[in-house]
Amino acid sequence: xxxxxxxxxxxxxxxxxxxxxxxxxxxxxxxxxxxxxxxxxxxxxxxxxxxxxxxxxxxxxxxxxxxxxxxxxxxxxxxxxxxxxxxxxxxxxxxxxxxxxxxxxxxxxxxxxxxxxxxxxxxxxxxxxxxxxxxxxxxxxxxxxxxxxxxxxxxxxxxxxxxxxxxxxxxxxxxxxxxxxxxxxxxxxxxxxxxxxxxxxxxxxxxxxxxxxxxxxxxxxxxxxxxxxxxxxxxxxxxxxxxxxxxxxxxxxxxxxxxxxxxxxxxxxxxxxxxxxxxxxxxxxxxxxxxxxxxxxxxxxxxxxxxxxxxxxxxxxxxxxxxxxxxxxxxxxxxxxxxxxxxxxxxxxxxxxxxxxxxxxxxxxxxxxxxxxxxxxxxxxxxxxxxxxxxxxxxxxxxxxxxxxxxxxxxxxxxxxxxxxxxxxxxxxxxxxxxxxxxxxxxxxxxxxxxxxxxxxxxxxxxxxxxxxxxxxxxxxxxxxxxxxxxxxxxxxxxxxxxxxxxxxxxxxxxxxxxxxxxxxxxxxxxxxxxxxxxxxxxxxxxxxxxxxxxxxxxxxxxxxxxxxxxxxxxxxxxxxxxxxxxxxxxxxxxxxxxxxxxxxxxxxxxxxxxxxxxxxxxxxxxxxxxxxxxxxxxxxxxxxxxxxxxxxxxxxxxxxxxxxxxxxxxxxxxxxxxxxxxxxxxxxxxxxxxxxxxxxxxxxxxxxxxxxxxxxxxxxxxxxxxxxxxxxxxxxxxxxxxxxxxxxxxxxxxxxxxxxxxxxxxxxxxxxxxxxxxxxxxxxxxxxxxxxxxxxxxxxxxxxxxxxxxxxxxxxxxxxxxxxxxxxxxxxxxxxxxxxxxxxxxxxxxxxxxxxxxxxxxxxxxxxxxxxxxxxxxxxxxxxxxxxx
RNA sequence: GCCCGGGUGGCGGAAUGGUAGACGCAGCGGACUUAAAAUCCGUUGUUCGCAAGGACGUGCGGGUUCGAGUCCCGCCCUGGGCACCA
Numbered sequence: 016x017x018x019x020x021x022x023x024x025x026x027x028x029x030x031x032x033x034x035x036x037x038x039x040x041x042x043x044x045x046x047x048x049x050x051x052x053x054x055x056x057x058x059x060x061x062x063x064x065x066x067x068x069x070x071x072x073x074x075x076x077x078x079x080x081x082x083x084x085x086x087x088x089x090x091x092x093x094x095x096x097x098x099x100x101x102x103x104x105x106x107x108x109x110x111x112x113x114x115x116x117x118x119x120x121x122x123x124x125x126x127x128x129x130x131x132x133x134x135x136x137x138x139x140x141x142x143x144x145x146x147x148x149x150x151x152x153x154x155x156x157x158x159x160x161x162x163x164x165x166x167x168x169x170x171x172x173x174x175x176x177x178x179x180x181x182x183x184x185x186x187x188x189x190x191x192x193x194x195x196x197x198x199x200x201x202x203x204x205x206x207x208x209x210x211x212x213x214x215x216x217x218x219x220x221x222x223x224x225x226x227x228x229x230x231x232x233x234x235x236x237x238x239x240x241x242x243x244x245x246x247x248x249x250x251x252x253x254x255x256x257x258x259x260x261x262x263x264x265x266x267x268x269x270x271x272x273x274x275x276x277x278x279x280x281x282x283x284x285x286x287x288x289x290x291x292x293x294x295x296x297x298x299x300x301x302x303x304x305x306x307x308x309x310x311x312x313x314x315x316x317x318x319x320x321x322x323x324x325x326x327x328x329x330x331x332x333x334x335x336x337x338x339x340x341x342x343x344x345x346x347x348x349x350x351x352x353x354x355x356x357x358x359x360x361x362x363x364x365x366x367x368x369x370x371x372x373x374x375x376x377x378x379x380x381x382x383x384x385x386x387x388x389x390x391x392x393x394x395x396x397x398x399x400x401x402x403x404x405x406x407x408x409x410x411x412x413x414x415x416x417x418x419x420x421x422x423x424x425x426x427x428x429x430x431x432x433x434x435x436x437x438x439x440x441x442x443x444x445x446x447x448x449x450x451x452x453x454x455x456x457x458x459x460x461x462x463x464x465x466x467x468x469x470x471x472x473x474x475x476x477x478x479x480x481x482x483x484x485x486x487x488x489x490x491x492x493x494x495x496x497x498x499x500x501x502x503x504x505x506x507x508x509x510x511x512x513x514x515x516x517x518x519x520x521x522x523x524x525x526x527x528x529x530x531x532x533x534x535x536x537x538x539x540x541x542x543x544x545x546x547x548x549x550x551x552x553x554x555x556x557x558x559x560x561x562x563x564x565x566x567x568x569x570x571x572x573x574x575x576x577x578x579x580x581x582x583x584x585x586x587x588x589x590x591x592x593x594x595x596x597x598x599x600x601x602x603x604x605x606x607x608x609x610x611x612x613x614x615x616x617x618x619x620x621x622x623x624x625x626x627x628x629x630x631x632x633x634x635x636x637x638x639x640x641x642x643x644x645x646x647x648x649x650x651x652x653x654x655x656x657x658x659x660x661x662x663x664x665x666x667x668x669x670x671x672x673x674x675x676x677x678x679x680x681x682x683x684x685x686x687x688x689x690x691x692x693x694x695x696x697x698x699x700x701x702x703x704x705x706x707x708x709x710x711x712x713x714x715x716x717x718x719x720x721x722x723x724x725x726x727x728x729x730x731x732x733x734x735x736x737x738x739x740x741x742x743x744x745x746x747x748x749x750x751x752x753x754x755x756x757x758x759x760x761x762x763x764x765x766x767x768x769x770x771x772x773x774x775x776x777x778x779x780x781x782x783x784x785x786x787x788x789x790x791x792x793x794x795x796x797x798x799x800x801x802x803x804x805x806x807x808x809x810x811x812x813x814x815x816x817x818x819x820x821x822x823x824x825x826x827x828x829x830x831x832x833x834x835x836x837x838x839x840x841x842x843x844x845x846x847x848x849x850x851x852x853x854x855x856x857x858x859x860x861x862x863x864x865x866x867x868x869x870x871x872x873x874x875x876x877x878x879x880x881x882x883x884x885x886x887x888x889x890x891x892x893x894x895x896x897x898x899x900x901x
Numbered sequence: 902g903c904c905c906g907g908g909u910g911g912c913g914g915a916a917u918g919g920u921a922g923a924c925g926c927a928g929c930g931g932a933c934u935u936a937a938a939a940u941c942c943g944u945u946g947u948u949c950g951c952a953a954g955g956a957c958g959u960g961c962g963g964g965u966u967c968g969a970g971u972c973c974c975g976c977c978c979u980g981g982g983c984a985c986c987a
Contacts, residue, residue, distance in 0.1 A: 019939095189984080230905050234982055237904060242986080275987060288987090333985085356985095363986040370987085376902085377985050450986050572982075679925070681913060684906095686980090688913080696925055702940090760915070763924040770924090844920040849968040851920050889967050894919050899967045 016816030018709040020701035022669025026808040029822075030129055038824055039134040042088045043558070050087035051559050052079040053541070053598075055567025055575070056096040056143070056534045059120040061105055062653040064127040066673065066689060067607035069661050073674050074604065074683060074758055075566045076133045080804035081753050084828035090559050092541040093128065093135040095121040097144035099530030100178055100194060103462035107495060113462045114144060114490075131661050131670045132807050134824070139544045143533035144462075148540060150485035151550035152533055153467040155582065157478040158589060160468070164210045165456070167468075167476070171292075172455060174202035179496035181206060183455045183529060186574070201319075204500055207466055207526060208453040211581045215239050215449040217595075218580055227601040228684075231572045238573040240450025244276035245434050246365065247443025249287060249342040251299060252350055269302070271295050271342075274364035274448055278437065279429035280371040281346040282418040283392035285382065287353045288335065288368050291318040292361040299340050299353065307339030311355055318357040333358055333381045344369075345442055346433075347419065356381060364448055372407065379407035392417045393426060454578060456528050459502040461494030463527025470522050471515045480516065486523065502526050534575050535582040538562055538597055550591075557593040565598040568606070576601070602756050605686040607677075608648035609657035612636035615643045632656050648688050659689055668694040671701060671806035678758035678805055700766055701809055704802065707772050708813045711795040714782045715817055719792035726786055734775055735786035739835050741771050742794050746831035749801050758805075765802060772798070800826055844895040845870040847879045855896075863890045870896035 017024065033039065052075050057068070079091040097117040106113035121142060128135060141148050159165040173182040177197035181204070186193045211218075219239045222232045251269035273287065289296065296315065300308040314336040335356025344351050358377055359368050372382035373391040382389050391404045393413040401416050411426050421429050437443045457466070465486040467479035479486055489510045494503045504510050504525035515521035536550070542559040543551040576598070583597040613628025614636070620629060628645045633656065636644055651658045664673040668691075675697040681687055716722055745768040752761035772794055781787050795817060803810035803823035810823045819826070838859050843866065845853040853875040857866055867888055870876060880900065887899040 228906095230981080233905050237983060240983095240986065244987080273987085277987080331985085358985045358987095360986065368987045375987070377987075380985095448986080569981080679913090685914090690926090693913080693926065699940090700925085759913090760924080763915075766924055842920080846919085846968070849919095849966090854920065887967065889919090891919060895968090897919080897967055 016709050016712055017705050017812065019705050020669065020698055020809060022671060022808065025812045026670050029808045029811045030132060038822060039091065039136050040138060041090050041136045044088055047086055047088045049090065049559060050079065050082040051090045051562045052564050053538055053562045054093065055571065056094060056537050057124065058096045058099065058101055059117060059124045060101065061120050062658060063123050064661055065607065065651045065658045066661055066664055066677070067651045069131055069673065070604045070607055070677055071566055072128060072133050073131065073677050074756065075564065077678065077758065077804040078564060078753055080134055080807065080824060081828060083824060084826060090541065091135055092139040094141045094537060095124070095143065096530060096534050097142040098463045098533050100460065103460055117142065117144060127661050130665055131673060139541055141540065141544055143537060146485045146487060149464040149533065151540070152464045152528070153484050153486060154481060154550055155536060156467055156528070159209060159585060160478045164213065164585060165207060166210065167205055167207050169203060170206050171201045171203050172206055174200045174500065176200055179498065180459045181455060181457060184452055202500060206455055207457040209456055211454045212449060212451055214581050214584050215451045217584055218577065221596055225596050225599060228603055231569060231576065231601065231603065234572040235577055238451060238577065241447060242276050243447050244274055245278040245437050245443060246272055246274045246446040247345065247437045248272050251353065252341045252343055269295065269298055271367050272365040273367045273369045274446065275369055277371065277374065278433045279415060279426050280374045280392055281344070281369065281433060283371040283373045283390045284344045284351055284369040285372060285388045285390055286351050286370045287342050288356045288359045288370050289353060290359040290361040290366040291315040291355055291357050293366045296355070299338055303339030307337065311336050311338050314355060333384055335381060335385070362452060363450065374407055374409055376407050376409060390417060456532060457526040458529045459500055460496055460527055461503045463530065464533060465504065466524040466526050466528055468524035469513055469515055471519055472521065477516055531575055531578050535578045539592065553591055560592060561594045561597055561599040564600045564602065566602045566604060569603040603684060605681065605684050606650055607687045607689050609651045609659060609689050610646050611649040611655050611657045613645045613647055614639055630655060659691070664691065664694065667691060668698055671809045672697040675700065675762055675806055679762040682759055683756045701806060703773060704769050704798065705813065707769055707776060708795045708799060709816065710776050711791045712817055714788050715795060716789055716792045717818055719789045723789050726789065731786045732784050734784060735790040738772070738775060738787065738790035738794055740838065741768055742797050743831045743835040746797060746801065746829060747836055753804065762805065769798065797829055799823060800828065841893060845873065845876055846895060846897040847876065848899055849897060852876060852879055863892065866890055866896050870898065
């Protein structure tokens with residue numbers, strides 16, 4: 016057998032053999048527990064996989080392989096998220112049809128995944144753009160539609176002028192489109208939404224039931240943004256006290272509602288603000304002077320024209336206009352002016368607020384600018400007088416002042432008592448509001464799942480019946496998006512024209528669904544991927560769900576992961592799935608960064624504020640003097656020219672070295688600063704293992720477990736005991752570390768173990784020691800098995816070298832023997848006053864008295880104890896003795 | 902501004918409140934070699950000392966404890982998310 020790691024000799028061979036016997040085919044034996052391990056659904060880009068992507072797939076593979084060997088039925092599938100903007104944009108650029116292009120890219124992904132030895136069950140694979148899949152995406156859409164969870168409304172939406180489509184709120188970062196980087200515009204068009212807000216509370220509550228990184232859960236909590244407050248009515252006074260008398264007194268006063276989380280500050284309300292889009296605007300303006308009304312209308316017009324980024328930026332100076340109307344503060348009966356200002360958003364709460372400038376920074380800023388009175392009503396402490404309160408004071412630990420009968424109450428008490436008061440006088444009620452908005456699903460693009468809705472001649476909607484699904488995406492040559500926000504499908508008569516259920520002429524909805532719809536249920540389809548009669552068999556989903564371990568990047572924290580949770584909850588309510596949460600455990604891997612050259616700008620070139628150099632190629636960098644270059648760690652991407660492919664890494668060092676390097680170099684969540692050199696260390700490690708196993712093979716006893724039983728107790732040597740102890744300690748650690756996603760320490764444990772075995776083997780005499788030979792035989796076999804999830808090709812090569820049949824994957828993962836893990840003697844620390852002064856060897860069973868006795872008797876410690884009094888001795892069995900003197 | 906992470910040798914990183922720096926990379930010294938690569942052995946936190954040994958040391962300042970990288974309080978730096986959400 017080989018005595019060193021020579022990947023070119025065997026990696027392809029084993030991949031071929033695995034494929035021949037369909038090694039990774041999903042097993043569904045009834046008498047075994049299940050394990051569902053899943054990676055995020057990838058979009059197969061033309062650039063292929065980088066070593067960064069492998070960071071996702073390798074750890075999942077390690078865990079799934081171990082689980083299989085431990086007797087689980089393992090579902091470990093892979094498919095491709097094929098619909099969506101990236102694929103379509105790429106296809107337009109390359110003048111290709113996205114369907115065939117994406118399939119080619121997917122095949123390249125698969126080739127690369129096979130190249131690094133990932134054990135996927137490819138028989139379950141699919142593309143989300145296949146009609147046999149998107150038929151059921153559409154079917155789920157109709158289920159949502161029937162429940163009122165998919166609906167259409169006119170909405171001012173995020174319009175991306177570059178990609179010529181609307182975007183979900185989640186896809187807009189700081190006023191720019193996440194994908195194209197374009198400044199997002201507002202556009203008023205009819206759009207399809209999913210009513211995710213109906214599930215806001217459940218989505219929030221159930222976060223407590225899942226094992227996810229706290230950071231991701233927190234991001235979702237923030238995105239859902241629950242806040243408790245009070246919503247109440249404000250009456251518009253027909254005429255301000257000082258107004259002229261030609262205003263007509265209305266019989267029914269105008270009312271609008273406001274939402275506040277600080278009802279305790281109501282006595283400090285000195286004005287109200289309506290959002291520019293507030294529906295009551297016209298009615299209010301009807302009652303004010305023409306001059307005021309004109310000023311307000313001009314302001315409203317102006318704010319419509321502002322881009323999202325201008326309007327939203329918080330550092331922008333407050334703008335607004337007095338409407339000329341007043342409302343009554345219900346707490347004290349005072350009239351307060353009503354302003355319109357764009358810092359109040361129509362999309363949250365009621366689109367109107369009570370403004371308390373003394374206790375809210377935004378209201379404070381506005382009041383200062385417009386000269387509105389600022390009345391403090393909360394004091395940080397009872398002995399601080401109102402004049403001494405530093406404003407704005409927004410903290411919630413304080414007491415009410417200037418607040419009538421509520422004066423003196425603490426903020427929390429007053430929130431309750433004033434809430435009760437609002438409810439008692441029937442002007443409002445306590446209410447919970449969420450920041451979460453409904454999920455905008457319409458896209459005015461070709462390459463997506465068509466929305467299965469038909470309109471009749473009067474514009475009435477109906478969902479396409481199940482037996483008429485799928486609504487096929489037509490295969491056309493030209494599919495570029497329209498300039499005006501219309502979908503390319505609207506220009507295809509064969510698609511557009513259709514017969515409605517009552518036989519009359521109708522037309523189809525021409526928007527397609529955003530890509531996140533497809534990835535909101537693919538994990539269910541993997542449970543039953545070839546079902547022609549249903550999206551999935553609920554029994555199969557019941558068996559496999561939830562996903563036991565879901566692995567992917569943290570960038571999907573509030574998009575995919577929130578949407579998939581939502582769909583799962585809807586399908587649960589429909590009785591189709593048995594779990595409320597799709598992903599029981601989530602792990603986010605770190606990124607892989609490449610050192611990337613940036614050069615100084617040349618004459619005529621300017622830098623953005625955020626840049627400190629201009630990206631250049633590695634070739635160009637090589638020609639420039641060092642002082643003109645800045646090297647930065649950047650995410651690998653085709654456009655930066657810094658991608659390292661697994662193909663490159665495998666050809667240089669082998670697939671197993673690549674796998675081990677990615678597992679070992681840092682913790683799973685941390686970013687890797689890539690260097691090819693690091694893999695050399697893994698080559699050394701694997702070669703050491705080949706050397707050790709091939710050495711042991713010379714004296715390998717294949718039925719070592721049987722021979723061990725018949726070994727006389729007197730034949731058991733210290734070396735053999737040590738080897739067996741290391742073996743079982745390592746088994747215990749490797750298993751726990753893999754389960755805990757601590758792959759770097761699992762590899763490290765194997766390194767320590769193999770270093771120890773190497774030391775024992777240095778003495779040629781091991782073959783004369785029967786017990787040691789048996790212990791080493793066990794070691795060679797178990798080392799091979801433990802290594803196999805991480806370095807499967809090498810392990811199968813070693814396995815064969817030891818004369819074993821088949822594959823490590825089909826071998827049983829050995830359970831460690833706890834008795835064998837026990838140490839006979841241990842080194843413990845001896846401290847004097849908490850400082851380490853000596854170490855002593857004691858038997859593992861040593862009593863506290865024995866430990867103390869021994870600790871006090873060493874020469875070094877005696878020196879420290881001379882002439883001082885022992886005040887106390889702390890003994891931690893197995894760890895240390897601490898003698899406190901004074 | 903708000904909400905999460907994270908600061909440990911030259912580097913990546915280990916450490917249920919109990920011997921800080923495991924394991925690896927890089928470096929240094931040596932063996933083997935005509936030589937190099939590969940491999941193997943030794944060494945490597947800082948500092949004082951010939952040595953034995955000592956002092957210091959986990960971003961900074963306090964605290965709790967017999968004992969703190971780990972827990973508490975207050976800062977600094979850094980990565981990420983959200984951002985006029987009332």
